[in-house]
Amino acid sequence: MDFQPSERASSTAKRVRAFIDEHIAPIEAAHWQDIHEARHGGDWTKWQIPPRVEALKAKARAEGLWNLFMPDPELGAGLSVLDYAFSAEQTGRSMMAPEIFNCNAPDTGNMEVLWKYGSAEQKAQWLTPLLAGEIRSVFFMTEPDVASSDATNMAATAVVEGSEIVLNGKKWWSSGVGDPRCKIGIFMARTPNADGGRHSQHSMVLVPMDTPGVEIQRMLPVFGEYDEPHGHGEVHFTNVRLPLSNVIAGPGRGFEIAQGRLGPGRIHHCMRMLGAAEKSLELAIERGLKRVAFGKPLVNLGGNRERIAECRLAIDQARLLTLQAAWKIDTLGVMSALTDVSAIKVVAPNVLQQVVDFAIQIHGGMGVSHDTMLTAFFNQARSLRLADGPDEVHKGMIARLELMKYGSK
Template identity: 50%
Template sequence: MDFEYSPENLEMQRTLRRFLDEEVLPRNRDWYRIADEGRYPTEVVEPLKARARELGLWNLFLPGLKADEPGTALSNLDYAPLAELMGRIGWASEVFNCNAPDTGNMELLHLFATPEQHERWLKPLLAGEIRSCFSMTEPDVASSDATNIETTIRRDGDHYVVNGRKWFSTGAAHPNCKVAVVMGVTDERPDADRHRRHSMILVPLDTPGVQVVRNVAVLSHVAPDGHCEIVYRDVRVPVANLLGEEGSGFALAQARLGPGRVHHCMRTIGQCELAIEMMCERALERRAFGRHLADFANIQDWIAHSRVEVDQARLLVLRAAAKMDRAGNQAARIDVSAIKLVAAQLHQRVLDRAIQVFGAMGLTPDTPLAQMFSWGRAMRFFDGPDEVHCRVIARDELGKAKARRGSTAAYYLIG
């Protein structure tokens, strides 16, 4: 299995890295200063977006881009190393119109939008003119099982009426967020198929009855674009806003997550790479008990384990990306669960080691480590908690074992 990048991809990586180092990173302090004032740093991001589009670093995540749509269509495998580079700066993905949750929402619209929905929502999203949020998770149910979702989407003549409470709707506090993709129940019959009860609908955020209640902090960190709690009270939207067919919501949710998990995992690996670099520099500079930290065996062990674990995780993610490109998202379902499980736990280990090497400074905003650590801890929940992915992987292994039951008998040295 060859994961060697093509010359064209390597050149794109060099272009992206130069742009990040020379134009994005110098604005990093400004971005965080403005965000700390409680505003979204659009004055930092928008000029960079225009520049990225000039360089052809735009909509890199969507393999299905058409000739008349802006961007550079890359395979999942080709996009993966670029996502890793973007991950080194927490807000950088938006510069390239490659930020969640818009990537997943654009993919859904690309696959299932009507011509009217394509014109109204997908075109401005692809152009980076608006943003969107994804309203699935609810505070009152275990949303790791998407069939638990209780928000209702009831047909009333030429409209649907939406009622429910969501939270962790990422992006809803962004000043350019104009539409939410809302998942809810359309078939309320008690005996309905639990995987065919839900649907998705496009809800403009300025629709009467939509209330963004609060921006939920994550480990005391408030994201300026928001992980918002939203209440939908008797929100009326046209029937034409239904995404896909009634009852297809669960299937749409699953289709949306495959490539997005590759993106998340590679951005996570990018953060881990940065953490290793920072940890090594700190260990070479800092002295304790008459020696540099780098001279202590336990610090060397942390560095060595971090290096091999990151490289292992990257190979696993690239394999999943290659399988998606070759055989489709569904064929890579187990691989996608595996990378999500591995990358989230890897992130926690590597960032914990880096913070420990930095000492008290690692807990402060003086370095990006504390904020990166909070992302890693949150990653063990979003896009499915670790336990769900363990269950998916284990059930697949047990299924294979049932199919070949008895095949290991000859290996027993008894009887």
């Protein structure tokens, strides 16, 4: 295995970091302060995009720091999953940066789905404006009334009726649906198929947000934060009728598409979390060196030196595990990296949670305020231990794959 980034990947990551340091970091605190002060809580209809966001996006695009996640060189940077990982880590140092480079979730995953599985018509209508950063998107997966950690429990339906497909169901934690630029969603639901197995019973359907029967019920706070202007919504679908041509790759292929979507996306998430962990550790050490209590810098009190060492060990181990998963996806394919992808999905958010918790403790009262990025990082870490499947599901997958080596399931 070779985790060494290519010369182009290394150069790109350095340019991303320089852009963040020069253009994003100086204004980020004011950006989020403006949003907090203008917040309208659950009244998502009043959310707006600050002009600085589009200005920074234009600057990043002009500098060639755009769609870095996309492996197709005609549509994006043409980097492999492994090579992009190094830039993804840098974007994780900022809550603002992923959007500025048009490398933000859930758009990246949705764009990859359209790139891999979309028809020419679907790509022209939705992939092109997403790649241009002109619109945003949402992925409708999680449901409020069933245990969504088992996707086969899904209650929402996508039923074929002649030349149409009819959608019914409830979805929530639909991230990005509060953004006023959100124009398209991918809706995953059951499409009963008597001829297929349990993993051929679902479909993914493109749903324009202005389709009759699509109703945003509310925005859901995460630890009291609405993440505006992004938002996480509960959305109801009532007899939503769409042309059959809106089904991605055809009815019954939802699980197949999901497997292809989640592998690279989890690499992106995990490397961003490690970038956040690095930033948190930096903040902790800088604070610990400057602040003095009982006649000593904080880093020299209690077990803080040992905790700093533990954070360094945890971050570096998690990075190597994530790079290994990326290398396997590039070299062997997603299905050969199932253990690795599940492993990083458990390890990376737990490492970020560990590191940011230490940083919060070092900062004292300041650590639980909006005066640093630490509360946002902690929110991210704890939430991502549930998103895309809880820790327990991924550990179950790892155990199952391990036991299969011994002839047991």
